[in-house]
Amino acid sequence: MFDLLGTKLASRLLLGTAQYPSPAILADAVKASGTSVVTVSLRREMAGGKAGEKFWSLIRSLGVRVLPNTAGCHSVKEAVTTAKMAREVFGTSWIKLEVIGNHDTLQPDVFGLVEAARILCEDGFSVFPYTTNDLVVAERLLSAGCKVLMPWCAPIGSALGPVNIMALRSMRGHFPNVQLIVDAGLGRPSHAATVMELGFDAVLLNTAVAKAADPVGMARAFSKAVDAGREAYDSGLLEPRDVAVPSTPTIGRAVFS
Amino acid sequence: MKLIVNGEALEVEATTLDALLKELDYEGGWLATALNGDVVPAAERAECRVNEGDRIEILSPMQGG
Numbered sequence: 001m002f003d004l005l006g007t008k009l010a011s012r013l014l015l016g017t018a019q020y021p022s023p024a025i026l027a028d029a030v031k032a033s034g035t036s037v038v039t040v041s042l043r044r045e046m047a048g049g050k051a052g053e054k055f056w057s058l059i060r061s062l063g064v065r066v067l068p069n070t071a072g073c074h075s076v077k078e079a080v081t082t083a084k085m086a087r088e089v090f091g092t093s094w095i096k097l098e099v100i101g102n103h104d105t106l107q108p109d110v111f112g113l114v115e116a117a118r119i120l121c122e123d124g125f126s127v128f129p130y131t132t133n134d135l136v137v138a139e140r141l142l143s144a145g146c147k148v149l150m151p152w153c154a155p156i157g158s159a160l161g162p163v164n165i166m167a168l169r170s171m172r173g174h175f176p177n178v179q180l181i182v183d184a185g186l187g188r189p190s191h192a193a194t195v196m197e198l199g200f201d202a203v204l205l206n207t208a209v210a211k212a213a214d215p216v217g218m219a220r221a222f223s224k225a226v227d228a229g230r231e232a233y234d235s236g237l238l239e240p241r242d243v244a245v246p247s248t249p250t251i252g253r254a255v256f257s
Numbered sequence: 258m259k260l261i262v263n264g265e266a267l268e269v270e271a272t273t274l275d276a277l278l279k280e281l282d283y284e285g286g287w288l289a290t291a292l293n294g295d296v297v298p299a300a301e302r303a304e305c306r307v308n309e310g311d312r313i314e315i316l317s318p319m320q321g322g
Contacts, residue, residue, distance in 0.1 A: 017320045017321060017322070018320035018321055040318055040319070041319050044263040044315065045263075045283070045288065047262075052319060053285050055318050055320060056287045068321070071322065084296040085314075088289050090318070156322070206322030
């Protein structure tokens with residue numbers, strides 16, 4: 001079991017709920033992934049509308065925990081207000097904090113992120129900040145009260161995978177006792193396995209599953225990759241070497257000349 | 258009275274947030290509300306007065322990544 005802020009979870013894969021071809025496929029993908037946590041959001045409801053009710057009923061039927069986000073927020077004020085509204089609707093103090101700073105890359109505004117994180121932590125939230133792999137920003141977020149960090153490995157929805165392995169490795173090394181969840185940019189199960197092999201505690205992804213030709217199959221594939229990567233990390237990976245080392249014992253080999 | 262509800266100007270009779278939700282046919286316990294950028298918890302909507310030109314946000318759960 002994976003202990004996330006005192007909550008025991010069966011899986012180290014957190015899954016987004018957006019962009020699936022249908023609600024039924026979303027539900028099947030969540031089940032196939034084995035995830036215990038899905039991300040959700042809040043949007044304006046039309047007068048008399050039932051869209052929110054239908055979606056929320058579906059999520060509750062899946063028996064998973066929700067991690068609401070502040071997606072689309074570009075200011076501290078927007079993010080803080082959205083987080084408080086999410087706490088009211090979803091009944092959880094967990095919040096995936098997004099303060100977007102750039103329209104093209106969806107890069108977080110790390111200055112606003114730290115400020116919003118401090119406000120929300122002081123208000124009793126468990127803040128999961130969507131951040132970059134910058135170590136100084138990470139330090140600031142921890143000082144603000146965050147217990148978990150969620151660095152990107154590439155821009156949201158890009159499917160590029162871990163474009164800066166050294167930075168991720170460095171982050172893992174600098175914060176050995178902080179739970180680190182790679183959020184955003186994963187495209188393939190092998191990407192997930194790679195970051196899990198580095199010792200990251202979990203991954204959060206959405207687009208790579210939702211936009212796959214078969215989201216249910218891809219959810220299952222990511223689940224296996226996350227498990228494989230974690231087990232590999234726990235088992236102690238062999239470090240690369242520059243010379244060949246025979247795997248077959250040389251003692252006792254026949255000599256023919 | 259004119260209010261801005263979810264970005265749209267509306268002429269309404271309601272003078273409280275709770276009454277506004279009923280007038281506009283919003284139902285259910287899954288809604289979140291804000292008045293001029295500040296959250297109004299469900300328990301406080303009946304006491305929350307709305308005034309000319311107020312901006313009200315009414316949000317509900319939806320898919321997110």
